[in-house]
Amino acid sequence: MVDKRKSLPPSLTIKLGKWVWTNLWQIMMSRLAPRNNVGEYIRPASQFRETVGIEAEKKYQPAAQRYRLFVGLSCPWAHRTLVVRSLKGLEDAISVSILSPEGDRGIWAFEEEQEGCRTLPELYNLAKPNYNGRATVPVLWDEETKTIVNNESAEIIVMLNAEFNQFAQNPTLDLYPEQLKAKIDHWNQKIYHTVNNGVYCCGFAQSQEAYEKACQELFSTLDEIDNILSTSRYLCSDTVTLADVRLFTTLFRFDAVYYGLFKCNWRRIQDYKYLSAYLQDLYQLPGIADTCNLEAVKTDYYGNLFPLNPGGIIPLGPLSTLSN
Numbered sequence: 001m002v003d004k005r006k007s008l009p010p011s012l013t014i015k016l017g018k019w020v021w022t023n024l025w026q027i028m029m030s031r032l033a034p035r036n037n038v039g040e041y042i043r044p045a046s047q048f049r050e051t052v053g054i055e056a057e058k059k060y061q062p063a064a065q066r067y068r069l070f071v072g073l074s075c076p077w078a079h080r081t082l083v084v085r086s087l088k089g090l091e092d093a094i095s096v097s098i099l100s101p102e103g104d105r106g107i108w109a110f111e112e113e114q115e116g117c118r119t120l121p122e123l124y125n126l127a128k129p130n131y132n133g134r135a136t137v138p139v140l141w142d143e144e145t146k147t148i149v150n151n152e153s154a155e156i157i158v159m160l161n162a163e164f165n166q167f168a169q170n171p172t173l174d175l176y177p178e179q180l181k182a183k184i185d186h187w188n189q190k191i192y193h194t195v196n197n198g199v200y201c202c203g204f205a206q207s208q209e210a211y212e213k214a215c216q217e218l219f220s221t222l223d224e225i226d227n228i229l230s231t232s233r234y235l236c237s238d239t240v241t242l243a244d245v246r247l248f249t250t251l252f253r254f255d256a257v258y259y260g261l262f263k264c265n266w267r268r269i270q271d272y273k274y275l276s277a278y279l280q281d282l283y284q285l286p287g288i289a290d291t292c293n294l295e296a297v298k299t300d301y302y303g304n305l306f307p308l309n310p311g312g313i314i315p316l317g318p319l320s321t322l323s324n
């Protein structure tokens with residue numbers, strides 16, 4: 001028999017639980033995801049913005065084995081750099097170090113010390129003492145001057161495409177050709193706001209209105225792209241461009257994490273006739289499957305974004321439809 005005198009009335013338990021959890025959730029979300037006054041997620045700007053180039057005045061000259069990429073396998077932004085490195089055949093010229101999230105501290109950590117650092121914030125501090133921004137992947141690191149050249153994936157992939165051709169296995173592959181630049185830039189902008197960052201705006205929204213707006217914009221762009229892909233193999237032409245690379249890394253994660261964890265659940269990519277075929281097409285390009293790790297994606301998103309999944313349970317599905 002339950003002793004009724006000793007238990008709290010259910011309505012009080014629910015009220016108290018909700019009050020505590022909602023307040024804690026808001027505090028945690030404000031640390032995880034900066035927001036504006038209507039609850040929309042605002043992504044902080046990257047702070048290291050130098051470039052590699054052959055111009056005489058450039059501090060960072062192209063060279064083989066001088067630069068290193070620091071990446072996390074779950075991260076869609078870092079994934080862009082691995083895809084371009086692979087498509088261009090830069091594996092021998094640019095090395096890669098993989099970090100993993102250290103759950104309780106919410107930071108990226110190395111398996112083995114690198115440059116005397118155990119964590120990514122320590123590496124950022126080595127590059128810029130008293131650095132107070134986010135320590136994000138990807139990082140393009142210069143082994144010669146021991147500093148961060150750039151930590152903005154959108155810029156790193158432009159450099160990998162154009163500046164290292166003399167060391168590349170596929171130097172003639174141009175993912176950002178002059179005649180398509182305007183079109184690629186147009187799509188990059190749109191895809192960044194509504195898809196790449198759009199899924200985060202859904203998942204990190206801190207009001208119903210902010211979530212609905214982001215979700216509608218996301219699916220409106222996906223519908224539009226599905227339509228374009230009914231007559232075109234890739235987004236901007238019949239050859240792969242940087243716009244496809246940038247779209248690919250979000251699509252690859254979509255059904256596994258964004259659909260469930262980030263509530264992007266109007267449709268799955270699998271439900272789109274042309275987008276699903278396009279995802280499979282990109283996945284099958286030589287070297288791309290090797291840059292993809294769905295287990296790391298699921299473990300890191302479901303395991304480390306605590307306020308979105310406090311129980312820490314990692315779903316078993318979905319069954320992957322991708323094959324190479």
Ligand SMILES: N[C@@H](CCC(=O)N[C@@H](CS)C(=O)NCC(=O)O)C(=O)O
Binds near residue numbers: 046106135136152153
């Ligand atoms: N603008 C950056 C964003 C990179 C980014 O947000 N990376 C996430 C992982 S998916 C990160 O490292 N977050 C750690 C943090 O914010 O502390 C880029 O595109 O390079």
